[in-house]
Amino acid sequence: MLQRISWKPELPVAARLRRLVALALTSGRPVALWRLPNTQHARLCLCLRTDSAYAGLPPALEPTAPAGFAFFPFRDSDHNPPLFLPADLFFDLAQPEEIHVSAAAAARLPELRQHFAALPESVELPWHVSRQPEPATASRAEYEALVAAGVAAIETETVRKVVSSRAVRQSLPAGFDALAAFEDLQARYPNAFVSLVSAPGVGTWLGATPEVLAEIDEQQIFRTMALAGTQPLLPGMKPATAKWAGKDLEEHAMVARYIVSCFKQLRLREYDEQGPRTVVAGQLLHLRTDFAVHLREVPFPTLGTDMLRLLHPTPAVGGVPKQPALEFLRHHEGYDRAYYAGFLGPVNLPETGVARLYVNLRCLQLRPREAILYAGTGLTIDSDPAREWQETELKLRTIGAILQ
Numbered sequence: 433m434l435q436r437i438s439w440k441p442e443l444p445v446a447a448r449l450r451r452l453v454a455l456a457l458t459s460g461r462p463v464a465l466w467r468l469p470n471t472q473h474a475r476l477c478l479c480l481r482t483d484s485a486y487a488g489l490p491p492a493l494e495p496t497a498p499a500g501f502a503f504f505p506f507r508d509s510d511h512n513p514p515l516f517l518p519a520d521l522f523f524d525l526a527q528p529e530e531i532h533v534s535a536a537a538a539a540r541l542p543e544l545r546q547h548f549a550a551l552p553e554s555v556e557l558p559w560h561v562s563r564q565p566e567p568a569t570a571s572r573a574e575y576e577a578l579v580a581a582g583v584a585a586i587e588t589e590t591v592r593k594v595v596s597s598r599a600v601r602q603s604l605p606a607g608f609d610a611l612a613a614f615e616d617l618q619a620r621y622p623n624a625f626v627s628l629v630s631a632p633g634v635g636t637w638l639g640a641t642p643e644v645l646a647e648i649d650e651q652q653i654f655r656t657m658a659l660a661g662t663q664p665l666l667p668g669m670k671p672a673t674a675k676w677a678g679k680d681l682e683e684h685a686m687v688a689r690y691i692v693s694c695f696k697q698l699r700l701r702e703y704d705e706q707g708p709r710t711v712v713a714g715q716l717l718h719l720r721t722d723f724a725v726h727l728r729e730v731p732f733p734t735l736g737t738d739m740l741r742l743l744h745p746t747p748a749v750g751g752v753p754k755q756p757a758l759e760f761l762r763h764h765e766g767y768d769r770a771y772y773a774g775f776l777g778p779v780n781l782p783e784t785g786v787a788r789l790y791v792n793l794r795c796l797q798l799r800p801r802e803a804i805l806y807a808g809t810g811l812t813i814d815s816d817p818a819r820e821w822q823e824t825e826l827k828l829r830t831i832g833a834i835l836q
C-alpha cells in the first residue's frame with residue numbers, strides 16, 4: 433500500500449520531476465515515466481530496492497498484486513532481464529502537491545528528502561546504459577533478404593506469418609535531453625502511450641506506442657487489441673474511408689484469430705469483439721480490432737494475468753504459429769530485439785485493480801552518443817521486400833521525429 437504525503441518543495445513541477453529522476457539515476461536506481469493515451473499528465477515510478485526489480489514471470493494483473501511498473505523484453509534472456517519496478521515513490525504530475533510512498537520509502541523519507549534537496553540545480557542526468565553491445569543494423573539489401581527468407585518460410589509452410597524487424601543507429605543531436613524528448617513525444621502523439629524507462633542492466637528506452645497488450649480499466653473491463661496492417665496517413669486522407677489491401681486484412685485477421693484462440697484456451701466465450709476499423713498512429717494508419725471482457729460478469733478473476741501470459745508475443749510482433757515464427761526470427765533476424773516488441777506499463781499504480789500494459793513499439797534505446805531505433809513489419813505470402821523496407825522506414829519516423 434502506498435501512502436500519500438504532502439510534498440511542496442520550492443520548485444516548479446518540471447524541475448521537481450527532473451530532480452526525482454536525478455535522485456534515481458545518481459544513486460544507480462531504476463525509474464519509469466509514462467503518459468497514458470489521451471491524458472494530460474505524466475507519472476513517475478521510482479524503485480529504491482534495485483535488487484527486487486528483476487522479475488521472473490510476467491506480472492499478475494490482480495488487485496492483490498504489487499503496485500509497480502513492468503518492463504519486459506521481447507524474449508526472456510539473461511541479457512535482457514524482465515523488470516517489475518515496485519513503486520516506492522509515485523509522482524503524478526496531475527497532483528504535484530503530493531507524493532505517494534511505500535512503507536519502505538516512508539521509513540527512509542528524511543534521507544530521501546536530504547538527497548533530493550542536495551542535488552544541484554542543473555545536474556547532468558546519468559541515464560543507465562545497457563551493457564549489451566550495439567545491435568547489428570541491417571542494410572537495405574540485408575533487410576530485403578530477410579523479408580525474402582520470411583516469404584520463403586511461408587511458401588514452404590514453416591510459418592503462416594512472421595514479423596521481421598531491424599535496428600538503426602542514429603547520432604543524437606547536439607544538446608539532446610531525454611526528458612525534453614519525453615515531453616516532445618507527449619506533445620506529438622496525444623493518443624499514444626509515451627514512456628521513458630531507465631534501469632541498470634537494461635539501459636534507457638523512449639517510446640510512443642499505439643498498441644495495448646493487456647489492460648484492465650477502472651470499470652473492471654479487460655481489453656486487448658489486434659493491431660496489424662499499415663499504410664501512411666497521406667495529407668487530406670480520411671482514415672474512415674481508407675482502403676486496405678488483402679495482405680493487410682490477412683495479416684490483421686491472423687492476430688485477431690490468435691487472440692480468440694487465447695480466449696478459447698481459457699474456455700472463455702463471453703468476449704466482445706469490435707472491428708476491424710482504421711485508426712491513426714502518428715503519420716500511420718493501422719487496422720484495429722478491439723476485444724473486451726466485463727470481469728464483473730464472468731467468474732474469472734485471473735483472466736488478465738492468464739491472458740497476458742498467453743498473448744505475449746502476439747502475431748503482431750512475432751508470428752503464426754508462434755514457436756516456429758520465433759525460431760525463424762532467432763535464426764534469421766540477425767540482431768537482439770532486447771526490449772523492442774516487449775511490453776511495458778503500470779500495474780495497480782496508482783489505482784488498485786487497474787493495469788495498462790502496452791507493446792513496446794515505435795521506440796528507441798538511448799546510448800551516450802547515439803540512439804538505436806527499432807521497427808518491424810508483418811510478412812505474409814504476398815510481401816514485397818522493397819515495400820516492407822519502406823514500411824519500416826515509415827514506422828521509424830514516429831520515434832525518429834525526436835532526433836531531428
Ligand SMILES: C=C(O[C@@H]1C=C(C(=O)O)C=C[C@H]1O)C(=O)O
Pocket residue numbers: 595597643659660661662718748749793794806807808809810811827
Ligand atoms: C512491428 C511493428 O508494428 C506492428 C506491426 C504492424 C504491421 O505489420 O502492420 C502494425 C502495428 C504493429 O502491431 C513496429 O512498429 O515495429
